[in-house]
Amino acid sequence: MTDIDQVEVLVIGSGAGGSVVAHELASRGYQVVVLEEGGAFEFEAYGQPAPEAMRRLYRRRGMTPVMGRVPIGYVEGCCVGGSTEINSGFWHRTPPEALLRWKSRYGLGATEQELAPHFDWAEEMLGVGLSQAPWPPSTRTFDEGARALGLGAFEVPRAAPGCQGTNSCGYGCPTGAKRGMSRSLLPRAVASGARIVSGARVVRLLHARGRVSGALIRARRGGEERLFRIRAEHVFVCCGPTETPSLLLRSGVRYHVGGTLRVHPYLKVAATFSDPMRSETSVLPLLQVREFWPELSLGGSFFGAGQLAMTLSDHFPEGRAALSDAPRMAQYYVGVRGTGRGWVRPTALGDDATLVRYDLSDADLRALSVGLARLSQLLLRAGAEALYPSVWGLGPIRSEEQAARWLTEALPKGALSLVTVHAFSSCPAGDHRALTAADDEGRVWGFENLRLADASVLPDSPGVNPQGTVMALARRTARAFAER
Amino acid sequence: MTKAEAPTHGSALARGLTLLLGLASSAGFLYLASRRITLSELERTLREAQLWPWLPLAVLCYLTGHLVRGLRCQRLVSGEARLSWITATHVVVLGYAVNNLLPARLGELARAGMLAERSGLPFVQGLSLTFLERVLDGVVMLGLLLLALATLPGVRPEWLEATIGLGAALFTTALGVVLAAVLAPSLILRWTSRLTQNVSARIHDAAVRQVDSALCGVAHLGQPGAALPILGLSVLTWLCEAGLFLCLLPALGMAPDPRVALLAMTVTNLGILVPSSPGFIGPFHYFCMQALAAVGVAEARGLSYAALVHVGFYVPITLWGLGILFGYGVQLSQAVRDQRRALPGGLFDGPLDAPGSQPDPESTPTLLALCDGLIPHGTEGDAARAEALPSAARFTAAQLSALPLRLRILFALGLGGFRVLTWLRFGRPLTRLTSAQRARWVGGFAYGRVGLFRQLMRAPRATAVLAYYEHPRLRAELLPGAPARPTERIISSESLTQGRVATERNSSESLTRDRGGQRD
Incomplete structure (x- = not known):
């Protein structure tokens, strides 16, 4: 360990938040180093079958369950680009209602008008837009169902211009159409002088008297695991909603850190139709019903062979037969805003793993039940022959009468197999110090040179895919730092 | 002997006293x-x-x-x-x-x-x-x-x-x-x-x-x-x-x-x-x-x-x-x-190893038998199953090893209990049951009425099912005509090269170069 490594701005994490900060500050001439725990991969590593993709691109291979009375499967990226490499690329601006709530309750000063130029910039950088290709069968069918029910279904813009429909967003886009950070902002940041060090995990931040002096890092070189220390004048922690609080807590930074996690719980539903859905040559269903927003949203999900089988496994062994209809199947979701509470903690046992807990609220359960009824009605109207929700013992839903049951009854908690890819709010930001871990500009309370810029700072659940919000707030934070 | 290497008076005294x-x-x-x-x-x-x-x-x-x-x-x-x-x-x-x-x-x-x-x-x-x-x-x-x-x-x-x-x-x-x-x-x-x-x-x-x-x-x-x-x-x-x-x-x-x-x-x-x-x-x-x-x-x-x-x-x-x-x-x-000389060098002194370069843990016969019990037989032939099952078991072993230690311990305890129950029920281990017996026994836990048992089997079930049906052979059977892997790139490699090469080089070049930006 030596003292020779000194940087001006240390950005920990290279996902949606870290990449924006690195790009913004490097382009302004700051000496920026981005530390990324995961690896840096070429095109060849993307779009591989699930086992290989999960090994390379996912945190702990995708084995980071959210524990609670109803355990929730949770995955996030752990590679250069973070979760933007494995998400769907769906893009939302922050709902104005959420911004107003965050301002009044948490003192987060970001307004719709203030964030608009940041969104404009990000959308341009990522080529955000609607699909230019004809809708695939799974999207058309969803649209027909929504029309039949008189619901408004909207195509969600994506950061995937020229998408070729390989249905492998979750395993890294092999064509480069989806603009993950490794394909968009990070190359620009590097061109501006930023350096990305992949394979480096920060063990803890070193700090004294309200100043972070650097970080203790664990990495492998030449097959040997080693510790390094790096000194930094300013540190941006952008490790995501679970790892940012975990790192802060490991470093002894505790004020309102990790105790207010929120997630968007999702219930998946596999549907069999009479026509082929062409899952392997089409993008996931692109529409979303926001009629019931913010409590509830309905939309499309990935549906490769393995993903369909996972959903159907709640109906195994009898449901195995349904897999023979895989070419005629597509997968959709019921997503709820997530009003339960959770926490994030570094584990005391073993390596630097992070424990995550979220307790589904009664309102979440109610919304999931109603959502299942609504989605089932929509899909049945669209011509679905059978629906397989990821609920044990529920059996296939074949009629609207069966579906309508869940408008009034609650799904059995113990039978749910929920998943989520959206977590946030574990270190809320805003000027109301009594409720937040960082101030309006993302600066951690009590520290003059430690800032946060990722999904952890969202004060509560935005109800939509948070990537756009994260990028806009991160740019706002970086600009505030540079213009201070 | 240099001055630094010479024993100090105190240490010599301590050694003498220890000997005495x-x-x-x-x-x-x-x-x-x-x-x-x-x-x-x-x-x-x-x-x-x-x-x-x-x-x-x-x-x-x-x-x-x-x-x-x-x-x-x-x-x-x-x-x-x-x-x-x-x-x-x-x-x-x-x-x-x-x-x-x-x-x-x-x-x-x-x-x-x-x-x-x-x-x-x-x-x-x-x-x-x-x-x-x-x-x-x-x-x-x-x-x-x-x-x-x-x-x-x-x-x-x-x-x-x-x-x-x-x-x-x-x-x-x-x-x-x-x-x-x-x-x-x-x-x-x-x-x-x-x-x-x-x-x-x-x-x-x-x-x-x-x-x-x-x-x-x-x-x-x-x-x-x-x-x-x-x-x-x-x-x-x-x-x-x-x-x-x-x-x-x-x-x-x-x-x-x-x-x-x-x-x-x-x-x-x-x-x-x-x-x-x-x-x-x-x-x-x-x-x-x-x-x-x-x-x-x-x-x-x-x-x-x-x-x-x-x-x-x-x-x-x-x-x-x-x-x-x-x-x-x-x-x-x-x-x-x-x-003492072999102290770790600086972070920027050379490239770091890619994460995940260590070999995956191997599967065990018990895990293979468990996966066999978890994945129901379908229309796939025995040859396809024989090919995909070991691959699913290997993946499951690797995935389970990635769980946080606390959950790993809980799972190991649960699996230990399951093995004991298997012995008590059949008088032999899971590996020596017939495939049909395994399917009934394991299925009773993974797909049965007891929530706790289903939770125990949830992680191996999900990972085994995912890997099994993502196996190229099974995938080709389930989704006939699906292309193996489309790879036509729509953005040129050149647009990424600048960033990519610099990313992997990890040299000190970019830290020492002049600032050409428009810093405020």
Whole structure:
């Protein structure tokens, strides 16, 4: 360990938040180093079958369950680009209602008008837009169902211009159409002088008297695991909603850190139709019903062979037969805003793993039940022959009468197999110090040179895919730092 | 010798005092052992001893014990370094030989030094490995002592009760330290960093480095399936050493009673924890004799026995150790200096390894059988299943190993319970059930009515199902006509190259170049 490594701005994490900060500050001439725990991969590593993709691109291979009375499967990226490499690329601006709530309750000063130029910039950088290709069968069918029910279904813009429909967003886009950070902002940041060090995990931040002096890092070189220390004048922690609080807590930074996690719980539903859905040559269903927003949203999900089988496994062994209809199947979701509470903690046992807990609220359960009824009605109207929700013992839903049951009854908690890819709010930001871990500009309370810029700072659940919000707030934070 | 290498006055004094204390202790214990025995009695008993074939047999047992120790040492470092069995045995033997020749258990340092030299591991890691071996030895010895006492009714002298109490307190504390290091290494490292970060950068770095090395020394014990074999080897080691004591009982006309041999071996080895001269002369003889006295052996015969065992204990290992020292030409101080030089360089000094470059854990027959039970038979043929199932089991093993330790432990406990239930239900393990039996039995847990069982099986079920149906052969059957993998790129590689190359280069170029930006 030596003292020779000194940087001006240390950005920990290279996902949606870290990449924006690195790009913004490097382009302004700051000496920026981005530390990324995961690896840096070429095109060849993307779009591989699930086992290989999960090994390379996912945190702990995708084995980071959210524990609670109803355990929730949770995955996030752990590679250069973070979760933007494995998400769907769906893009939302922050709902104005959420911004107003965050301002009044948490003192987060970001307004719709203030964030608009940041969104404009990000959308341009990522080529955000609607699909230019004809809708695939799974999207058309969803649209027909929504029309039949008189619901408004909207195509969600994506950061995937020229998408070729390989249905492998979750395993890294092999064509480069989806603009993950490794394909968009990070190359620009590097061109501006930023350096990305992949394979480096920060063990803890070193700090004294309200100043972070650097970080203790664990990495492998030449097959040997080693510790390094790096000194930094300013540190941006952008490790995501679970790892940012975990790192802060490991470093002894505790004020309102990790105790207010929120997630968007999702219930998946596999549907069999009479026509082929062409899952392997089409993008996931692109529409979303926001009629019931913010409590509830309905939309499309990935549906490769393995993903369909996972959903159907709640109906195994009898449901195995349904897999023979895989070419005629597509997968959709019921997503709820997530009003339960959770926490994030570094584990005391073993390596630097992070424990995550979220307790589904009664309102979440109610919304999931109603959502299942609504989605089932929509899909049945669209011509679905059978629906397989990821609920044990529920059996296939074949009629609207069966579906309508869940408008009034609650799904059995113990039978749910929920998943989520959206977590946030574990270190809320805003000027109301009594409720937040960082101030309006993302600066951690009590520290003059430690800032946060990722999904952890969202004060509560935005109800939509948070990537756009994260990028806009991160740019706002970086600009505030540079213009201070 | 440079000034830095010259021993300071204080350290020379401490070493001298240690040596004197050891010699005084040895003399005291020798006096206690022989005060009621005349030299002629001792001489006569020894002369009557029947050395052939008992002494060679005893020595063979003892040397075999060292080979087992070598195997244990090899396993303990296997996570970090490759040592041949014979080299690992030499490392162990060197430590024992130096303890026989030098005071204050300097053999432990010699052993850590040689381990560092041979394996490239840090010296402190070698020391922590030695500590771990000692703790395991202590725990096993206490267990064997209790076993001996349980099988020797009426043998429970007061001094032995005190010895057991002291030993239990000592080794329980040490075991606690080892368990903390095995189970919560990151926590210990973080606290080390936290406690030293405000002292000075140098002290912080040194403390973190040394603690990290020490933690690495015991880390292997935390690997799944590693602890039990190592504990088994520890038991075998001490059973071999008990063989030394057992074989020499008939040499002095006593019945070869394994219980007495165990008692003598454990009491003697616990006794030589008392500081003494090199070779443990004095305490070795006194405690060995006392153990025999507890089962009614006369003092003269007991002391003769102790002397004979000590010869078997001391001479071969010391000669073997001297041979190692001569053969290898080990320079301990050089090894330590080399380790000091081999400090980790800066983060930017060279490329880092890609994460996940370590090999995946292998599947086990039980996991394969579990996956077979979890994945229902469908329309796929036997050949496709035979191809995809092992791949799904391998993936499942790797995924389960990635769970946080707490969940891994919970899952291991649950799976252990499931295996016990399987045994109770069928009288044989899951691997020996027919495929149909497995499907019914495992399916009853994974897809049955009991929520707790379903939760237990949820992780292996989800991962096995995903990998199985994502297997190219199954995927092709489920989705006929699906392209293998479209790869037409829609953005040119050039647009990424600039960033990508710079990313992997990790050179210091970009840090030192002029700022050309428009910083405010």
